[in-house]
Amino acid sequence: MGPLDGVRILDLTTVLMGPYATTILGDMGADVVKVEGPQGDIIRQVGPSRSGAMGGMFLHANRSKRSIVVDLKHPEGRDVVLDLARTADVLVYNVRPQAMARLGLGYEAVATVNPAIIYAGAFGYGQDGPYAARPAYDDLMQGAAGIPTLLAATGDGTPRYVPINIADRTVGLHVVNAVLGALYFRQRTGQGQRIDIPMFETVASQVLADHMGGLTFEPPLDGGGYARLLARSRRPYRTADGHLCVLIYNDRHWRGFLGAVGMETVLDDPRFATHASRILHIDQLYEMVAGIFPDRTTAEWQELLDRLDVPHTPMHTLETILADPHLAAVDFFPVVEHPTEGAVRSMRVPGRWSQSQPAPGRLAPGLGEHTREVLLEQGLHPARVDHLIKTQAVAQQGETSDPD
Known part of the structure; x- marks a missing residue:
């Protein structure tokens, strides 16, 4: 019932x-x-x-x-x-x-x-x-x-x-x-x-729940918009043989990921040192990361990201989602x-x-x-x-x- x-x-x-x-x-x-x-x-x-x-x-x-x-x-x-x-x-x-x-x-x-x-x-x-x-x-x-x-x-x-x-x-x-x-x-x-x-x-x-931003305040603190969601480079990463959706989000994710790919000094840059500063410069950071993903296959990246506990998932098409093993x-x-x-x-x-x-x-x-x-x-x-x-x-x- x-x-x-x-x-x-x-x-x-x-x-x-x-x-x-x-x-x-x-x-x-x-x-x-x-x-x-x-x-x-x-x-x-x-x-x-x-x-x-x-x-x-x-x-x-x-x-x-x-x-x-x-x-x-x-x-x-x-x-x-x-x-x-x-x-x-x-x-x-x-x-x-x-x-x-x-x-x-x-x-x-x-x-x-x-x-x-x-x-x-x-x-x-x-x-x-x-x-x-x-x-x-x-x-x-x-x-x-x-x-x-x-x-x-x-x-x-x-x-x-x-x-x-x-x-x-x-x-x-x-x-x-x-x-x-x-x-x-x-x-x-x-x-x-x-x-x-x-x-x-x-x-x-x-829409405004995500993007009101500084317009929430009177007078406004900025022109609105959530920078991470508006980043031009916020898209699935192209790998050597396909695409992979990855969300490197918090400090632990960034430290682990950048260290594993030999880019640990990136976090020394004041633009990327904290969560708040990364959000303001997220386009540059995402572009930097996108540049290294073609160096490995999707499976190789998945193995590394699983080990680092960084959230990721393959990018489906309307046809491939029908064969997804979890949905099956x-x-x-x-x-x-x-x-x-x-x-x-x-x-x-x-x-x-x-x-x-x-x-x-x-x-x-x-x-x-x-x-x-x-x-x-x-x-x-x-x-x-x-x-x-x-x-x-x-x-x-x-x-x-x-x-x-």
């Missing part, structure tokens, strides 16, 4: 940020009912797929859920969602609140039918600021929080985005955290609530049989729980696979479900409406 066994989550999210969050909650044992429009979540179409509607990103971001299709623009579609909200513990959405209000599914409408519900929204900006109604996507939030500027400073001066959806996933984790906190608060007080998780403020807080030992990539996609590689929940281990409860669902099942569970009469399907207010996988 997972830690959220018995919790019902009404999932009105699409693409990545919201679905990533609700998958984590589903892995924890919550019954996640994913509400999709007639065309389905657009992320179904992203990346290679065997069926055309089950891309890899969708499979990973939508396991542990049931899918129902509801046309929220249909007069009876909104009523279906409100009825589901009556018995839900949590409603999660990731469109702008203005869009939810236009659909008749704003907080006030939902709280009227279920005052104890936790109504969690993840969207671009806090609703008390001038950007409240602006749309937001991962690229935009990376730029707004200054990430491309930081990458420009560490490269050739060209601003770039991080090549993962880091804003979506960061905010998704904050959604999970908020929902768990709100569930605990409701357990103690009986009170539901509305929670807004704005992307801009959330990502800005993550912990069975991180179980291969499962999906009913429409065949054999697919999944990823296990990373953490270990002694009593209530989270684990995927379901494979990613087909579009509308569970519509009839969920509505019947909700107490709707079978004839009512048939009517909703016939009028196209809802849709069930494999069932088409009969116009007659």
Whole structure:
């Protein structure tokens, strides 16, 4: 039994940020009912797929859920969602609140039918600021929080985005955290609530936690930025036969490493004598170290660094990580049989729980696979479900409406 066994989550999210969050909650044992429009979540179409509607990103971001299709623009579609909200513990959405209000599914409408519900929204900006109604996507939030500027400073001066959806996933984790906190608060007080998780403020807080620096103080002590993270030479070291990621960090690491490679006098230089001074001149020090790594193979460096107890790891590609011996030992990539996609590689929940281990409860669902099942569970009469399907207010996988 997972830690959220018995919790019902009404999932009105699409693409990545919201679905990533609700998958984590589903892995924890919550019954996640994913509400999709007639065309389905657009992320179904992203990346290679065997069926055309089950891309890899969708499979990973939508396991542990049931899918129902509801046309929220249909007069009876909104009523279906409100009825589901009556018995839900949590409603999660990731469109702008203005869009939810236009659909008749704003907080006030939902709280009227279920005052104890936790109504969690993840969207671009806090609703008390001038950007409240602006749309937001991962690229935009990376730029707004200054990430491309930081990458420009560490490269050739060209601003770039991080090549993962880091804003979506960061905010998704904050959604999970908020929902768990709100569930605990409701357990103690009986009170539901509305929670807004704005992307801009959330990502800005993550970036500035590392890079506020002297701007923390008033007046500022410097222009901000953590020098070690911004060092142009902070990158995997090229060895004689590949690359190796190494973090020579504290005094013990530096003394041991420099002594082992015959460079112990480097620490006599005032620029490199202390941790504080090394941070200020880290680019020069990293460049110096990078110059000696091509002299040995990756395996030779690993043997030396193991002996010195200096942290290091080989640099993987997207393909070689699948064969990593540690991930193999912990069975991180179980291969499962999906009913429409065949054999697919999944990823296990990373953490270990002694009593209530989270684990995927379901494979990613087909579009509308569970519509009839969920509505019947909700107490709707079978004839009512048939009517909703016939009028196209809802849709069930494999069932088409009969116009007659």
